[in-house]
Amino acid sequence: MISRDHATLRLAVDLAILTVRESALQVLTITRANDPFRGQAALPGGFTRTDEGIEVAAKRELLEETGLDGAGMHLEQLSVYGEPFRDPRGRVVSVPYLAIMPDLPVPTAGSDASTAAWRPVAEVRGTLAFDHDEILDEAVERARRLLEFTTLATAFCEPVFTIGDLRAVYETVWGEPLDPRNFSRKVVNTEGFVEETGEKRLPGVGRPAALYRPGGQKDLNPPILRTR
Amino acid sequence: MISRDHATLRLAVDLAILTVRESALQVLTITRANDPFRGQAALPGGFTRTDEGIEVAAKRELLEETGLDGAGMHLEQLSVYGEPFRDPRGRVVSVPYLAIMPDLPVPTAGSDASTAAWRPVAEVRGTLAFDHDEILDEAVERARRLLEFTTLATAFCEPVFTIGDLRAVYETVWGEPLDPRNFSRKVVNTEGFVEETGEKRLPGVGRPAALYRPGGQKDLNPPILRTR
DNA sequence: ACAAAAGTGTTCCTTCTACACCCATGA
DNA sequence: TCATGGGTGTAGAAGGAACACTTTTGT
Numbered sequence: 433m434i435s436r437d438h439a440t441l442r443l444a445v446d447l448a449i450l451t452v453r454e455s456a457l458q459v460l461t462i463t464r465a466n467d468p469f470r471g472q473a474a475l476p477g478g479f480t481r482t483d484e485g486i487e488v489a490a491k492r493e494l495l496e497e498t499g500l501d502g503a504g505m506h507l508e509q510l511s512v513y514g515e516p517f518r519d520p521r522g523r524v525v526s527v528p529y530l531a532i533m534p535d536l537p538v539p540t541a542g543s544d545a546s547t548a549a550w551r552p553v554a555e556v557r558g559t560l561a562f563d564h565d566e567i568l569d570e571a572v573e574r575a576r577r578l579l580e581f582t583t584l585a586t587a588f589c590e591p592v593f594t595i596g597d598l599r600a601v602y603e604t605v606w607g608e609p610l611d612p613r614n615f616s617r618k619v620v621n622t623e624g625f626v627e628e629t630g631e632k633r634l635p636g637v638g639r640p641a642a643l644y645r646p647g648g649q650k651d652l653n654p655p656i657l658r659t660r
Numbered sequence: 661m662i663s664r665d666h667a668t669l670r671l672a673v674d675l676a677i678l679t680v681r682e683s684a685l686q687v688l689t690i691t692r693a694n695d696p697f698r699g700q701a702a703l704p705g706g707f708t709r710t711d712e713g714i715e716v717a718a719k720r721e722l723l724e725e726t727g728l729d730g731a732g733m734h735l736e737q738l739s740v741y742g743e744p745f746r747d748p749r750g751r752v753v754s755v756p757y758l759a760i761m762p763d764l765p766v767p768t769a770g771s772d773a774s775t776a777a778w779r780p781v782a783e784v785r786g787t788l789a790f791d792h793d794e795i796l797d798e799a800v801e802r803a804r805r806l807l808e809f810t811t812l813a814t815a816f817c818e819p820v821f822t823i824g825d826l827r828a829v830y831e832t833v834w835g836e837p838l839d840p841r842n843f844s845r846k847v848v849n850t851e852g853f854v855e856e857t858g859e860k861r862l863p864g865v866g867r868p869a870a871l872y873r874p875g876g877q878k879d880l881n882p883p884i885l886r887t888r
Numbered sequence: 889a890c891a892a893a894a895g896t897g898t899t900c901c902t903t904c905t906a907c908a909c910c911c912a913t914g915a
Numbered sequence: 916t917c918a919t920g921g922g923t924g925t926a927g928a929a930g931g932a933a934c935a936c937t938t939t940t941g942t
Contacts, residue, residue, distance in 0.1 A: 438710050438711050439710050441669055441670065441671055442669065443669055443671075443742070443753060480742075482666050482667050482751070483666050483744040483745075483751070484744065485742060485743055485744060486740060486742040486753070509739045509740065511737045512714060512737065512740055512755050514671070514708075514713060514714040514755075515713055516711040516712065516713060517711075523710070523711070525671060525714070525753075527740050527742070594894090595894085595895090596893075596894075611932075611933075611934090612893085612894075612895085613894085613895070613896080613933090613934085614931075614932065614933085616894075616895065616896095617895085617896085618931090634940095635892090635893070635894090635939090635940065635941080636892095636893095636941080637891075637892050637893070637940075637941060637942085638891085638892040638893025638894065638939080638940060638941080639892080639893055639894045639895080639938060639939035639940050640893090640894080640939070640940065641893075641894060641895090642894085642895090653888060654930085657931095659932095660881060822921085823921080823922090824920075824921075839905075839906075839907090840920080840921075840922085841906090841907085841921090841922065841923080842904075842905070842906080844921075844922065844923095845922085845923085846904090862913095863912090863913065863914080863919090863920075863921090864914080864919095864920095865913075865914060865915085865918075865919050865920065866912080866913065866914085866918085866919040866920030866921065867911060867912040867913055867919080867920060867921045867922080868912070868913065868920095868921080869920075869921055869922090870921085870922095882903085
């Protein structure tokens with residue numbers, strides 16, 4: 433039985449899970465199996481449980497809906513959505529999180545996740561259930577800013593990656609081309625951004641690129657500012 | 661009757677209201693009149709009402725507890741605090757907001773507000789009820805960052821102010837001295853940060869300073885970065 | 889040899905920093 | 916005339932943007 437009164441307040445978490453895939457910024461969406469908005473695309477999420485912390489709930493939903501273990505993953509909390517009538521079922525306040533991951537196939541483990549799929553952000557904008565379009569916009573904007581001031585771009589990449597891979601992340605998320613030569617220097621010279629592995633990637637074509645691991649640093653100092 | 665079960669979830673808003681006063685960063689605190697934490701200092705706040713939006717609730721609490729009308733005021737949402745046992749009364753999730761205002765006397769309008777008072781941040785750190793110490797730390801850190809990337813420093817000032825006043829805000833919030841000459845140039849040359857009034861302030865001593873109004877711009881481009 | 893991607897060196901230009909110096913007022 | 920805070924000029928340092936050029940691979 434679903435509550436319809438507004439005196440009873442429930443807390444939900446939603447997840448804007450972003451990746452770079454096929455040269456496009458993509459987001460993990462599910463197709464809603466139940467009313468309201470049955471059949472429509474939405475961000476994965478669900479209600480928090482009694483005595484469950486909010487970030488814990490977010491990681492649990494991540495696992496349930498995508499089969500991905502978010503144990504070590506960075507979740508970035510976005511602003512809370514609590515308009516009284518945002519959910520037709522009653523008073524639901526949502527705490528949305530931004531998660532960033534490499535281009536992995538969706539394991540489709542849980543029951544709800546059977547419909548989980550990567551979709552290009554440009555394609556889903558304006559089509560999501562509830563106020564998830566707003567959440568997605570905020571997530572993308574946050575991701576853009578995180579690339580400027582933190583080393584989180586490496587979270588879009590595989591465990592080892594080339595500077596070219598990393599540059600592709602910046603170019604895709606920011607939607608603007610960057611000078612490969614200046615970018616390379618900036619990244620390599622920034623203490624703690626990336627760490628050499630000593631290996632090289634066998635190329636399809638061109639000179640093999642050096643492979644790197646994420647460095648220890650979280651904040652990017654100096655930042656890599658985009659030209660506005 | 662206060663609920664003690666955790667199945668019933670209630671949503672609260674808390675306010676970290678900052679000002680610069682007597683050359684120190686100060687925060688508005690109340691002394692709790694009721695258990696839990698009776699007699700201890702805390703941030704003003706309260707529960708949201710049925711069918712009331714969250715930011716609306718924050719502005720209502722601001723009015724009730726300080727007598728200040730936050731109609732046009734910028735409220736900056738901080739991260740949500742929802743640990744299951746953060747409030748001994750039951751499951752309470754708090755949405756904290758940062759508010760910035762000039763050094764106004766606290767009107768002490770509402771009943772709860774009789775104990776409202778400005779206190780230096782340095783003095784109250786570690787003494788607040790609930791997890792309000794954490795919230796305050798986050799608020800101060802956010803305020804520091806806002807000064808770098810937005811024009812919100814003007815919110816600490818009276819409706820008209822001198823560049824010296826504005827510099828005092830930066831120095832107090834950042835806790836480091838700035839070069840008055842370079843600061844002045846940077847502010848005046850940044851499009852939309854401040855706007856000349858044509859007036860001058862009658863000085864106690866020294867050359868009279870030009871008076872300015874806040875400019876139209878919200879974001880600060882280029883940013884005023886502090887040296888870390 | 890050629891195409892393509894990786895990476896280095898160098899030049900130009902903008903911005904920041906430090907500080908010498910001048911300005912306008914009260915005591 | 917001196918102290919004090921407001922404000923301009925300017926030289927040097929630092930960092931970013933643009934781009935010529937070299938390196939290393941596959942075909």
